[in-house]
Amino acid sequence: MSKRFWVEVKKWDKNLVTAALESGAQAVWVGKGMTPKVKELGIITVIAPDGDLKPGEDVVEVMVNSKKDEDKALRAPASKFVVVRTQNWKVIPLENLIAARGNLIASVSNSKEAKLALEIMERGADGILLHTTDVNEIKKTGKLMAEQGEKLHLVQAKITALKQLGMGDRVCVDTMTNMRPGQGMLVGNSSSGLFLVHAENVETPYCAPRPFRVNAGGVHAYVRTPGSKTAYLADLAVGDSVLVVDSRGKGEVTYVGRSKIEKRPMMLVEAVAQGQKLSLILQNAETIRLTRPGGEPVSIAKLKPGDKVLAFLEEAGRHFGMKVKETITEK
Numbered sequence: 001m002s003k004r005f006w007v008e009v010k011k012w013d014k015n016l017v018t019a020a021l022e023s024g025a026q027a028v029w030v031g032k033g034m035t036p037k038v039k040e041l042g043i044i045t046v047i048a049p050d051g052d053l054k055p056g057e058d059v060v061e062v063m064v065n066s067k068k069d070e071d072k073a074l075r076a077p078a079s080k081f082v083v084v085r086t087q088n089w090k091v092i093p094l095e096n097l098i099a100a101r102g103n104l105i106a107s108v109s110n111s112k113e114a115k116l117a118l119e120i121m122e123r124g125a126d127g128i129l130l131h132t133t134d135v136n137e138i139k140k141t142g143k144l145m146a147e148q149g150e151k152l153h154l155v156q157a158k159i160t161a162l163k164q165l166g167m168g169d170r171v172c173v174d175t176m177t178n179m180r181p182g183q184g185m186l187v188g189n190s191s192s193g194l195f196l197v198h199a200e201n202v203e204t205p206y207c208a209p210r211p212f213r214v215n216a217g218g219v220h221a222y223v224r225t226p227g228s229k230t231a232y233l234a235d236l237a238v239g240d241s242v243l244v245v246d247s248r249g250k251g252e253v254t255y256v257g258r259s260k261i262e263k264r265p266m267m268l269v270e271a272v273a274q275g276q277k278l279s280l281i282l283q284n285a286e287t288i289r290l291t292r293p294g295g296e297p298v299s300i301a302k303l304k305p306g307d308k309v310l311a312f313l314e315e316a317g318r319h320f321g322m323k324v325k326e327t328i329t330e331k
Helices: 014-022 035-041 067-075 092-098 111-122 135-147
Strands: 004-008 027-029 045-047 059-063 081-085 104-108 127-131 154-175 184-190 193-198 213-218 222-225 229-232 241-245 251-273 276-283 289-291 297-299 308-313 317-319 322-324
Touching (some): 004 014, 004 104, 004 135, 014 035, 014 135, 035 045, 059 067, 067 092, 104 111, 111 127, 111 135, 184 213, 184 241, 193 213, 193 251, 193 276, 222 241, 251 308, 276 308, 289 308
Parallel strands (some): 004 027, 004 127, 027 045, 059 081
Antiparallel strands (some): 154 308, 184 222, 184 276, 193 289, 193 308, 213 276, 222 229, 251 276, 289 297
């Protein structure tokens, strides 16, 4: 799940709220009566007595100065957000709470504290609430949050077979992000084995690059989405979140701007990684690429058995996109 970025504005300041909006904050915490002013500036969740989330109801605040305070935070219902505040910023209370519950938001006063809160115990808080009167600090923290993402362990998969198929429905996913060389999306016929399908950001004599696009595969295929979830390519629609992944396994969240399903000639790519078989049906065209271990794109028209490409493996199956521990066989 993406980390939450909230900004607290105790006294009305249009510049602070605007900075929060422009820096990608998901919510602002303001005083009573300020919600309409926030909504005039843009679409964002407001935490306020008259807002979208209400303090004391949807959001629980806990000032942690002792073990007793920690216990209070743990007693809050799991469905509620818990904002942890400390008089002098401390790591240990957060470590204890991070190990014990979710929906934990750490109150911080600058980007340095935010970075620490997000990295504690290699897991971090589920989000941060930034309280500051410095516009630049909001922007710095927003940049930090944008750099946060899932880290996936990619492996080398050896191509075992390539087979021409007939016509089929394939999905082009156009996102709101221009992807860099080495980036793409994780897609596969099975949720347990996904290939890193490279973005269309390569210059060719056939067509102009489309760095925001991944020609991802058949409508039936799984694509990795944020929060360790998957979705069928056919189900993606404008506004849905998807995960862009680079050749080192670093994932970042972006959103679908358009999903195009068209009939095209298709081909089957099969591979093996760590003794596990994986496959993907892709459009049969030279502009469709997988990703080599070094991050270089390789056209499927040039692939041959024995070539190595990047993939992601996991043991659990999927039910409605969620990882489940049960016996699931996909062929």
